[in-house]
Amino acid sequence: MAGTKKELIDKNGVRLDGRKWNELRPIKLQVGIMKNADGSAYIEWGKNKIMAAVYGPKEVHPKHQVLPDRALLRCRYHMAPFSVDERKNPAPSRREIEISKVIREALVPAVIVEDYPRTAIEVWVEVLQSDGGSRVAGITAASLALADAGINMRDLVVGCSCGLIGEQVVSDLDDTEDKEGNGDMPVAIMPNLGLVSLLQVDGVYTRENFQKAFELAIEKGKQIYQMQREALTTRFFGGEAKTTEVEEVAE
Amino acid sequence: MIQRKQVIPGDVVAKGNYRYGSYIEKRGDEYVALRVGVAEVGSDGIKLNPFTGPYLPRADDEVIGKVIDINGFGWVIDINSCFDGFLPASFVFGRDFSPATHDLSSKFGVGDILGTRIEAFERSRDPQLSIRGEGYGKISSGEIVKISPTKVPRVIGKRGSMINLISEKTGCDIRVGQNGVIVVDGSPEGITKAVKAIRLVEEETHAPDLMSKVEAALGGSVVGGN
Numbered sequence: 001m002a003g004t005k006k007e008l009i010d011k012n013g014v015r016l017d018g019r020k021w022n023e024l025r026p027i028k029l030q031v032g033i034m035k036n037a038d039g040s041a042y043i044e045w046g047k048n049k050i051m052a053a054v055y056g057p058k059e060v061h062p063k064h065q066v067l068p069d070r071a072l073l074r075c076r077y078h079m080a081p082f083s084v085d086e087r088k089n090p091a092p093s094r095r096e097i098e099i100s101k102v103i104r105e106a107l108v109p110a111v112i113v114e115d116y117p118r119t120a121i122e123v124w125v126e127v128l129q130s131d132g133g134s135r136v137a138g139i140t141a142a143s144l145a146l147a148d149a150g151i152n153m154r155d156l157v158v159g160c161s162c163g164l165i166g167e168q169v170v171s172d173l174d175d176t177e178d179k180e181g182n183g184d185m186p187v188a189i190m191p192n193l194g195l196v197s198l199l200q201v202d203g204v205y206t207r208e209n210f211q212k213a214f215e216l217a218i219e220k221g222k223q224i225y226q227m228q229r230e231a232l233t234t235r236f237f238g239g240e241a242k243t244t245e246v247e248e249v250a251e
Numbered sequence: 252m253i254q255r256k257q258v259i260p261g262d263v264v265a266k267g268n269y270r271y272g273s274y275i276e277k278r279g280d281e282y283v284a285l286r287v288g289v290a291e292v293g294s295d296g297i298k299l300n301p302f303t304g305p306y307l308p309r310a311d312d313e314v315i316g317k318v319i320d321i322n323g324f325g326w327v328i329d330i331n332s333c334f335d336g337f338l339p340a341s342f343v344f345g346r347d348f349s350p351a352t353h354d355l356s357s358k359f360g361v362g363d364i365l366g367t368r369i370e371a372f373e374r375s376r377d378p379q380l381s382i383r384g385e386g387y388g389k390i391s392s393g394e395i396v397k398i399s400p401t402k403v404p405r406v407i408g409k410r411g412s413m414i415n416l417i418s419e420k421t422g423c424d425i426r427v428g429q430n431g432v433i434v435v436d437g438s439p440e441g442i443t444k445a446v447k448a449i450r451l452v453e454e455e456t457h458a459p460d461l462m463s464k465v466e467a468a469l470g471g472s473v474v475g476g477n
Contacts, residue, residue, distance in 0.1 A: 056305075236303075241262075
């Protein structure tokens with residue numbers, strides 16, 4: 001293992017793809033790309049290519065799942081059979097079912113489900129090409145799709161993962177680093193509220209490293225939030241959000 | 252002065268003490284937007300006009316819907332919302348309505364388009380509709396156009412200016428439901444023109460001077476009335 005670790009990050013602190021320890025992969029975000037969905041978004045994050053679509057609020061089927069006081073938020077994270085090197089069985093795997101649950105729980109605190117009683121809001125996250133950190137990319141795209149659908153939200157949700165290579169904390173692991181590295185920590189935050197809605201960790205961390213990785217994930221998340229903002233304002237305002245002043249007209 | 256702010260969910264619209272409307276949440280002394288849209292901060296409070304979103308019923312809204320089911324006590328109506336509307340038979344036949352003596356399908360059948368008003372709506376039950384009042388009831392002819400419910404105010408325009416313009420220029424009768432369902436009735440050429448104009452308003456909702464754009468698109472020629 002010691003050998004592989006050295007390869008992941010060299011003496012000068014440069015990673016396999018040429019990034020430094022605290023750099024992100026290139027990210028591209030687009031909102032409102034699908035006409036048939038009520039809201040949609042697309043994200044390219046490193047080699048990840050993920051589409052998110054939102055339907056609803058709509059009637060709940062089967063009826064016994066209806067919640068009388070709030071909306072039922074359903075999420076499905078799914079990887080396309082062609083998203084990985086070897087064909088993936090399209091049936092939902094244990095991993096996908098778990099990630100669906102985790103994405104739902106990361107989004108639910110931001111969505112004001114109480115505004116839509118007795119309805120269902122469906123979020124579909126479809127991974128077209130997968131790389132490391134697809135759950136946080138999925139969350140980032142899904143929250144944009146929810147905003148695009150015009151569902152009341154307290155804040156956007158943005159995710160970023162950090163991790164360990166050897167004892168070095170690094171941001172935004174790619175697929176190889178995720179598999180060969182020593183730890184992975186996906187974090188989702190609501191940047192304006194200053195709240196964390198997802199925190200998963202694997203690997204063994206010292207207290208200092210945990211703190212460092214967590215803080216780095218939040219810092220990077222805020223950086224991605226700016227891209228999220230930009231994607232949303234480009235879609236709706238054709239550029240940055242502006243403030244103008246107009247005369248008050250007496251009715 | 253009114254401040255117009257383009258906002259996305261989570262943005263602080265204003266700080267201080269204001270009256271505020273829908274799609275805004277108060278956190279401490281901050282007012283936070285819950286939707287993508289334009290917030291107007293003026294002396295009389297804060298208002299947010301959302302750019303997208305579903306139709307949520309409100310009492311006294313005029314909506315256009317389609318009968319999708321009939322049960323013993325009334326009609327179930329699709330009003331382009333996550334809730335189905337219900338039109339009780341007693342609102343149509345009067346208080347002496349009885350399922351044994353009155354035939355509901357003789358009045359409205361499945362598939363009929365109705366102009367209705369939302370009588371009551373609260374979160375625990377589906378909206379109740381009524382056809383009491385002038386102009387409500389079955390709509391027997393016309394073309395249905397569906398637009399995003401958030402764009403209805405622009406299609407109507409200030410005091411109905413936009414809808415009157417389209418109506419005059421095309422010689423069509425246009426009915427707009429708050430739920431984003433529009434019925435256009437008139438000559439075939441007029442309908443085509445009117446639908447195009449409505450689509451233009453929908454696409455360029457927030458363009459400045461939309462009125463003259465629509466007027467230009469409709470051209471000077473007035474299609475003969477129906």
